[in-house]
Amino acid sequence: MEDRRSQSHEVLRKGPWKLEEDEVLLNHVNRFGPRDWSSIRSKGLLQRTGKSCRLRWVNKLRPNLKNGCKFTAEEEKMVIELQAQFGNKWAKIATYLPGRTDNDVKNFWSSRQKRLARLLQTSPAPSKLQRSAKKETPVDFDIPTMEAPKLSSASEGESSSRPMLCLSSCRADYVEPVNMFCSLPDSYWPKLLGFGQDFLQPEFNSFQTSIKFEQQSNFHTQSLSSTFSSQGLHDPNFDVFLETLDVSQLTNEVQFPSGLQFYEPIGCCSSHDDVRENVDNPESFFSEFPADIFEHIEPPPSSPEN
DNA sequence: AACCCCAGCAACCGCAAGCAT
DNA sequence: TATGCTTGCGGTTGCTGGGGT
Structure with missing residues (x-):
């Protein structure tokens, strides 16, 4: 009755779909196929726009959809690669994932991005990291807010003792997360020097193990992987990261300083015991990072000396 | 129990491409 | 060729339920 009244007044319905509406839409598709969406409204079958009808069909009513199923690890990996x-x-990506719609993929990716952004305090709301950093670090060493990239800051003639950190992102949307490293105070500055050109191959086609990596920098690999697994954050993506790490493809810029700690208190900060405590314990910092940010490390645009 | 925060999801909106007239 | 309509796509928003405090 309500529907009849709204129909006669040409009121456009929006919002969640009712079961009856779904049935009408299914009937239409069964009779005429998934097209002529606008005619559904013009015939007075539904007070929905053609766009709305199409969307409902594509995202919810189409056969063989995996509605309500979380993305499997395999699907996640595929989405990341694609x-x-x-x-x-x-x-396009959705066509590679049977039963998934573009909306599914988009939502998955957007959730993932939000998670990353929050963890890396790029969002306006204070993140866990922000809160814990404020609590755990002395006021002198508050982690600064995100700024423009400060890659390879040593090349900018700063007197800072900050070591060169040649990290950037392989995709624009990961610049921010990786910049997180760049905004760290000296005392937190990871001593990762000059990751090479092909640090990570997007095709995931090479099988070079972390062993080679460990040979050069035992500490790096071990501390990272143990951090994630011990925090229950073990991410298959990180395995991929390790497995695809092809040391043979790293350029000669690569320097893994042997014997260096992953975090090394530098300069003035080293005198603060509480800072040192954090610095000496990688998990206090990295436990807040999603493992997959390390997928997106790539070399700086040019060598720091240029 | 009430409140808050957050993630996940469904749906809407604007834009562009393709097509028919 | 110009115009209007339909369809498809990507970005964004708003709702809801679950978990934590």
Whole structure:
């Protein structure tokens, strides 16, 4: 009755779909196929726009959809790879994932991005990291807010003792997370020097193990992987990261300083015991990071000396 | 129990491409 | 060729339920 009244007044319905509406839409598709969406309204079958009808069909009513199923690890990996390959072409990516819609993929990716952003305090709301950093670090060493990239700051003639950190992102949307490293005070500055050109191959086709990596920098690999697993954050992506790490493809810029700690208190900060405590314990910092940010490390645009 | 925060999801909006007239 | 309509896509928003305090 309500529906009849609204129909006669040409009121456009919006919002969640009712079961009856779904049935009408299914009937239409069964009779005419998934097209002529606008005619559904013009015939007075539903007070929905053609766009709305199409969307409902594509996202919810189409056969063989995996509605309500979380993405499997395999699907997640595929989305990550395909996104790296195609960018935000969700419809295209979805064609590689049976039963998934572009909306599914888009939502998955957006959730993932939000998670990363929050963890890396790029969002306006204070993140866990922000809060814990404020609590755990002395006021002198508050982690600064995100700024423009400070890659390879040693090349900028600063007197800072900050070591060169050649990290950037392989995709624009990961610049911010990786910049997190760059905004750290000296005392937190990871001593990762000059990751090489092909640090991570997006195709995931090489099988070079972390062993080679460990040979050069035992501490790096071990501390990272143990951090994630011990925090229950073990991420298959990190395995991929390790497995695809092809040391043979690293350029000669790469320096893994042997014997260096992953975190080394530098300069004035080293005199603070509480800072040192944090610095000496990688988990106090990295436990807040999602493992997969390390997928997106790439070399700086040019060598620091340039 | 009430409140808050957050993640996940469904749906809307604007834009662009394709097509018919 | 110009115009209007339809369809498809990507970005964004708003709702809801779960978990934590």
